[in-house]
Amino acid sequence: MTRRTTGRTAGAPDAGAPTRRRFLAAAAVSAAAVPLAAACGRAAGGGAERTGTLRYQGWTGQVTLPELAEDLGYLGGVRLEWVGNTASGPQDVQSAATGQVAFGGAFNGASVKLQESGAPLTSVIGYYGTDAKNYTGFFVLEGSPIRGPRDLVGKKIGMNTLGGHSQAVLDLYLRRNGLSAGDVAKVEALAVPPVSLEQSLRQGQIDVAALTGIFQDKAIAAGGVRRVFRDYDFLGAFTAGSYVFRDDFIERNPDTVRAFTAGVAKAIEWSRTAPREEVVARQMKILAARGRNESPDALKYWKSWGVAGRGGLMTDREFATWSGWLKDAGQIREVKVRPRDLYTNEFNPCANGGGPR
Structure with missing residues (x-):
């Protein structure tokens, strides 16, 4: 599959491949149907009806950002379907690569390694990272x-x-x-x-x-x-992991991916501004309601998702660091894929006037 050149914020000029142009055309239709606010706070609501069910894997004893976004009502018409818990981030994105789930989340280095091997994946939003509170x-x-x-x-x-x-x-x-x-x-x-x-x-x-x-x-x-x-x-502070979708899923379902990304972006920003006690209480409520016989004890220590970019926006650095490490560590022979070809901010409403926090 021809890899898209997707590592630029929405509106940036690009002379990409034909696959990329078809993708952008579909995204443009979606954007016209669903106007996005310059700030990401209102982006997940209103506009054209969104439908779709996203199969995903969760984590024992933890609440993920998509689960939080769904509980807050930020995913619009998109629904999450839990199919079980993952053993690790690399396993989760591998499941996304093979189509067992719609999306997966992992450390960016693990996603880079898969993408360097030819896996048709694109990162759409950062979901965890390193900062002074979360490391x-x-x-x-x-x-x-x-x-x-x-x-x-x-x-x-x-x-x-x-x-x-x-x-x-x-x-x-x-x-x-x-x-x-x-x-x-x-x-x-x-x-x-x-x-x-x-x-x-x-x-x-x-x-x-x-x-x-x-x-x-x-x-x-x-x-x-x-x-x-x-x-x-x-x-220093950086976004360390992102959610990925298969490229063919993105091309078939741009509205669904846009709603997912906007909802997660809004959940990230809600978590930054809401009192910490409220964020913790919300996660505990979600954990108890899903009835998976999990202990909520660890959730009371939550402080931050550690996401560096506003609303989960990503940068080249957050991928280039790990591409270089993979080569130096001998896990890949050479860096073949440019950082900007590994991710896209185009579905993230915070890219319109946003920027790193």
Whole structure:
């Protein structure tokens, strides 16, 4: 399939391939039918009727942004159909690539790797990231001798999935601190379910736990752990993961993708402005109502989605960083796909007069 050139904000000039022009023509019809406000706050409501059901995978004990957007009434006529829980971000986007679900969400590096291999996917909106409140931290027990990068050689590092955000951050941290490829190879990354990471650390099954979000805050609140480093320290604020759709799904269903993207964008901005207690209470209500026998305890530690761009807008940097890492780590032979060909902001109403927050 001819890959579209989609990494520019709406309205930017582009001399793309024929597939791209057909796609833009369809999107233009959609935009004419559904006027979008310059600010993303009202974009998900009103306009032409939107229909469609999006099959997706969820996460145990967590509420995703699409689930929040649906509960807030921001998805318009689009409905979500939960088909089960995913084991990891890479597995989720792989399911989207094979058509098992309509969309998937993962660390951008995992999506880049799939797209570099020819998977016909496009990222449409960022949904999680790193900021001062929400980051990936690598924690040890308080009495651990591990203090810096060289202390990690020969140690076991637990993380939610291999090939995802935590492993990429760990690898970058080690390489940027001068460790040789041989030493980096001696740092053992182990996949541990997020809900079990803290327990595995405290029981001595792993030496370091890569903790994020509510699981990190829960561990800190319990005490007895110490952070060695975090991605925010050397990468700053950035959107780390995005939702992807297959290209053929986007071309067939531009209205549905637009409604989904606008709804998630609005949910992101609602979460920024609503009192934190209200955001937490809303997530707890959603978790209880779906009746999947999950504990809501970790949700009370929610602070931020960590999304850098307003309404989930994405930038080249958030993909180029991981393209370069994949090549340096030997996971791809060369970078063949330009960052701007991996994602699009065209469905995001915040692109019209928006910009990074």
